[in-house]
Amino acid sequence: MRLVTSRGVALVELVVALTLSGLLAAAAVGLLGRTQDFYRSAVQQIDVSQNLRVAGAFLPAELRELDAVDGDVVAMTPTAVTIRAARQLAALCRPPVVGDAPGSVNLTLGAAPFSALRDLDAATDSLWIFRDGDPLSPEDDDWIAAAITTLDPDTCPDGRAGRRVTAFPRVAPGLSLEEGQVMTGAPVLGFETVTYRLYRSSADRRWYVGMETASDLQPVLGPVTQDGLAFTYLDSTGATVAEAARVRVIEFRVRARTVEPIRTRDGRLDQPLDSLVAVVYLRNNPRY
Amino acid sequence: MSCLAAEKRGIALPLVLWVVVIGSALLTVAVFLIFQEQRAGQAGRRLVHTFTQAEAGLAEALATWTPRSLNRALPGTLDSLAAVGSPAIRRLNQGLFLLTVRVRDGATEARLGRLVRVRPVRLAVTAALTSGGPVRLESDATIRGDDQPSPGSADCPPPDSAVAGVAAPTVLTTGSPVIAGSPPSIERPPADSGLASEDLLVFHDLASQATLSLAGGALQTSPATVGTVCNPSVPTNWGEPYASIGPCGAYMPIVHVDGDLDLLHGRGQGILLVEGHLTLHGPYSFAGLIMVRGGLDVAPGDSAVRLNGAVFAGGVGSQTTPPAVLSITYSKCLVSKALLSSGQLVPLRTRSWKALF
Numbered sequence: 026m027r028l029v030t031s032r033g034v035a036l037v038e039l040v041v042a043l044t045l046s047g048l049l050a051a052a053a054v055g056l057l058g059r060t061q062d063f064y065r066s067a068v069q070q071i072d073v074s075q076n077l078r079v080a081g082a083f084l085p086a087e088l089r090e091l092d093a094v095d096g097d098v099v100a101m102t103p104t105a106v107t108i109r110a111a112r113q114l115a116a117l118c119r120p121p122v123v124g125d126a127p128g129s130v131n132l133t134l135g136a137a138p139f140s141a142l143r144d145l146d147a148a149t150d151s152l153w154i155f156r157d158g159d160p161l162s163p164e165d166d167d168w169i170a171a172a173i174t175t176l177d178p179d180t181c182p183d184g185r186a187g188r189r190v191t192a193f194p195r196v197a198p199g200l201s202l203e204e205g206q207v208m209t210g211a212p213v214l215g216f217e218t219v220t221y222r223l224y225r226s227s228a229d230r231r232w233y234v235g236m237e238t239a240s241d242l243q244p245v246l247g248p249v250t251q252d253g254l255a256f257t258y259l260d261s262t263g264a265t266v267a268e269a270a271r272v273r274v275i276e277f278r279v280r281a282r283t284v285e286p287i288r289t290r291d292g293r294l295d296q297p298l299d300s301l302v303a304v305v306y307l308r309n310n311p312r313y
Numbered sequence: 314m315s316c317l318a319a320e321k322r323g324i325a326l327p328l329v330l331w332v333v334v335i336g337s338a339l340l341t342v343a344v345f346l347i348f349q350e351q352r353a354g355q356a357g358r359r360l361v362h363t364f365t366q367a368e369a370g371l372a373e374a375l376a377t378w379t380p381r382s383l384n385r386a387l388p389g390t391l392d393s394l395a396a397v398g399s400p401a402i403r404r405l406n407q408g409l410f411l412l413t414v415r416v417r418d419g420a421t422e423a424r425l426g427r428l429v430r431v432r433p434v435r436l437a438v439t440a441a442l443t444s445g446g447p448v449r450l451e452s453d454a455t456i457r458g459d460d461q462p463s464p465g466s467a468d469c470p471p472p473d474s475a476v477a478g479v480a481a482p483t484v485l486t487t488g489s490p491v492i493a494g495s496p497p498s499i500e501r502p503p504a505d506s507g508l509a510s511e512d513l514l515v516f517h518d519l520a521s522q523a524t525l526s527l528a529g530g531a532l533q534t535s536p537a538t539v540g541t542v543c544n545p546s547v548p549t550n551w552g553e554p555y556a557s558i559g560p561c562g563a564y565m566p567i568v569h570v571d572g573d574l575d576l577l578h579g580r581g582q583g584i585l586l587v588e589g590h591l592t593l594h595g596p597y598s599f600a601g602l603i604m605v606r607g608g609l610d611v612a613p614g615d616s617a618v619r620l621n622g623a624v625f626a627g628g629v630g631s632q633t634t635p636p637a638v639l640s641i642t643y644s645k646c647l648v649s650k651a652l653l654s655s656g657q658l659v660p661l662r663t664r665s666w667k668a669l670f
Contacts, residue, residue, distance in 0.1 A: 046327070053331050057338065064342045071349055078353065082360060092663050114426070114667055116405050139403075139411060140426065140669040153664065155428075159470075160408050160649045163432050166662050182558055183389075206470065210388055210406025212428055214664065308666035 066287035070297070073281045077301040079246045080234070080279040084221065085305045092309040093272040095168060097216075098258075101269055105222035106256050112150060113141040113215030118181035121154075121192075121207050129193050130171075133179045134213055136186035145190070145215050147173050149239055152192055153214040156206050164313065168214070169194045169207075221245070223254045234279065249281045250298065273310060278302045356421065363416040363423035370398030370414040371427045378402075378658045379522075387543055388563045407563060408433070408653040413669060426667035433649075433656035434522075436515045436602070438623045440480035441494060441643035443512070445504030446608065446628030448481040450490040454639040458494020461621065461642045463557065463600065469646035476643055481629075494643070507606040507627025516604050516625075520569045520586050522655050525551075529572025529589060534579040536561035551581025554600035554621070565601060565654045573607070578616065584651045591626070593618045595638060601651030611639045622647040 090111050091097035100107040115138035121130040132154070138145075151172050158165035171192035179189035220237040226244070233247030234254050247253070259274040260266045279301050286294040373396035386392050386404045394400045398414040405411055412427040441458045442448065450456070459475040478494030482503040492498055506513055525548055536543065536559070537550035543561035544550060551568060553561040565583035573589035582600040585591075590607035595616030602622050603609070609626040611618050617638040624641050660666070 049328060049331060053335055056335050060335070060338050060342060064345075067342065067346050067349075071346075071353075074353065078357065086668055090664075090666060090668055095663055111667070114411075114669070116411075139413075140424075140667065142670045155409075155661070155664075157408070157430075160653060161433055161435075163430055163659060163662055166430070168664055208406055210404075210409055212405060212409065212411070309664045311663045312660060312665070313662055 062288045065285070066283075069283035069285060069287050070299070073283055073297075073299045076246050076249070076281045077279055077299060080277075081301050081303050083245060084277060084279075085303055087219075087221070088275050088277075088305040089308050091307045092168075092311070093307055094270050094310050096170075096270070097309075098269040098272050099218060100220075101256065101258055101272070103255055103257070104252075105220055105254075106275070107218065107220040109151075109216040110219050111214055112143060112217050113145055114139045115141075115213050115215070117154075117207065117209055117211045117213060118183070118185065118187050119209055124191050126174075126191070126193075129174075129191050132190045132192050132213065133181060133187045134190060135181060136178075136188050138215075141215075145173075145176060145188075146217075147176050147190075149217050150215045151218075152190070153216060154192070154194065154207055155211045155213070157208055157211065158206060160208075169196055171195065221254070223249070223251075231284070246279070247281070248284060249279060253280045254278075272307065274304060274306050276302065276304045355419070359418040359421035360423075363418045363421050364425075366416040366418075367398055367414045367423040367425040370396050370400050370416065371412055371425055373397050374400040374402070374412055374414070375427065375429065375658060375660070387545075407431075407565070407650050410658065415669075424669035426669045428661045428665045428667065429658045430661055431653045431656050432659045433652040433654075434515055434518050436648075436652060437511070438476060438643070438645075438648055440477035440499065441623060442479045442481070442629060442641050443501070443509075443623070443625045444479070444481035444627070444629050445507050445509060446481070446626075447483040447485060448479055448628070449485045449630045450487070450492070450639070452488025452490055454490035455641070456490070456492045456494070457640075457642045458497070459643065460646075461644045463621070463644055463646045463650070469644075473645045504627070508604065508625055512604065512625050513606075516586055516606065519567055519584055519604070519655050522567055523569035523586070524566035524583075524654070525568045527568065527570045527574075529570050529574050529587075531575040531577055532579075533577040534581040536564075536580075549579075551585075551599075552583055554580055554582040554598055565651050567654050582647075582651070583654060593639075600644070600647045602648050614638075622651060 087110050091108055097109045115134040117132055118135050119133045121132050124131045153168040154171055156167050156169050171194040173190050173192050175191040177189045179187040181187040222235060223232055224235045225232050231248035232251050232253055233244040234249055235242050236245050255278045257276040258266050258272045260271045261273045266272060280298060282296040282298050286296050289295050374394045377396060388404045388406050391401050391403045394402055398416040400412055400414040403411045408431045410429045412429055415424045442456050456478040458478040460472040462469040462472060475495035477496055477499045478492040479498040480501045484498050508516055532549055534549045534551045536553040537547035538544055538560045541560055543564050545564055551566055552564040553559050556562050567584040569586045571588050574587050575592045576597055577594050578596050580598040584601055585603045587605040591605045592610045592612055594612040595614050595618045598619045600621045603620060603624045605626040608628040610630050617640060619640045621642050621644045623643055
């Protein structure tokens, strides 16, 4: 009797246990699926946030240093901006001397620059050379743009290693870099003309914000949406301007979607959108 | 009973394991997300913090800079300033500086720079020798108002237009001293306090920024070095006017003398401010600006006293027995270089702000 009773109970128990296990397993699988969706959506959203953070850190760093009045904003549209982006800071270790080529001067820079994103490259870089003019008057100071052609090793008068740069300054008639206009110690900025714009990658057909130079186009951040980069150019009063020399503030907006669809709270699959708006005040426009 | 108990344990274990697995997965995801967000938030906060601190450091350094402390700084040297982020200032040449600041917060670092320059005290120079009292010159005196570049310096602009040779209430000459300029001499009203009121204001302004403050007496000045480096801590080191690329060639102190001064043979450069009377004994050479509230006399002798730049005095006499050899030559370049030791530091008009890599 005891054995029969035990078997009957075991069968009921087994059915109940199997049912419960099935329910639990189904719940667990559902929960796991949810967890996976949650994880995937979190990763996707983190990627988007990271992209926007890169935009918030990278683009302002490039834009802040511009002097729009002096031509650092070369071209501007609502979706792209071409700028003269600073790359190096060095100083002359002797005054410029007239070069062999017509219109050229030889500049000797200290071989170790004060700051450099990368080495000076005659193929891509140009220079801003500080001209003091009357040393007693800050008001007549300006910067002379110069193309460069050759870079050769040189020695500074104090024996330090230097670098001789053949430069072709663009000076107004009647002015020159020689004869005391540019002195020893004058700062020299290396710059590169770059364009920040949207482009569509041929590899994955997605849109990216790219940095375009004379020879290269490389992604800076993305993927973003098709309208993922927009610039607004403002003057000192906050009004939108179309003339590059009047720009005092550049506002940009970056919009990015998750690369893959993620499940929303209401169960739909979607690619959520996030955006970042940053306002950059140009630090180097003339002060006085 | 023992058989039933064993079956119950068999069901409970997988159940517990499922719960543990699911719970761990959820916890892992939650912790991962929390850490990611925390890291991103911290990184953003550090980025903003270091950047604003660096900008504050630059602004504070600019606001608290005093020429008194930096007149001793020579081109190429690096000084640190007491401000947020301990900014460093590097003198690029006589009038230009690079201010840099580096602020760290954890792994985040902001490096910013500011190109700044001297806005010097303004001084109108209308003559090589400007005197508030009478000027007496002997035949061995030469005063030239045409702009002469600094000897041995490649950094001077082309000569500017000439100023007058002498500007004084009266000019008394014995023999045939050379007075040249455009015009050679101009008459100006006498000044009761030695210097004209506008020049006296400049005198006081410069005196308040003096690199060296001396009581007066007799001094023999010459460049002093430690090894191959100029030593500005020696009070009789007033720089080297003859070798602009030498160790003391760029050292142009503002020297304020609170009394009478006898300068024995030697040399110096910069700005010399004398409250009392200045007597120069040759051979002596000075490049820059001399302002004397009392009289300026040149002691008799064959050795020359050569002053290049500009001289302002309450009166001038070159003694006659034997005739003193005095040469005052206007140099806009030397006056400019000297004045660049004074004034205030201001950002360059444009492209002053630099993000440093």
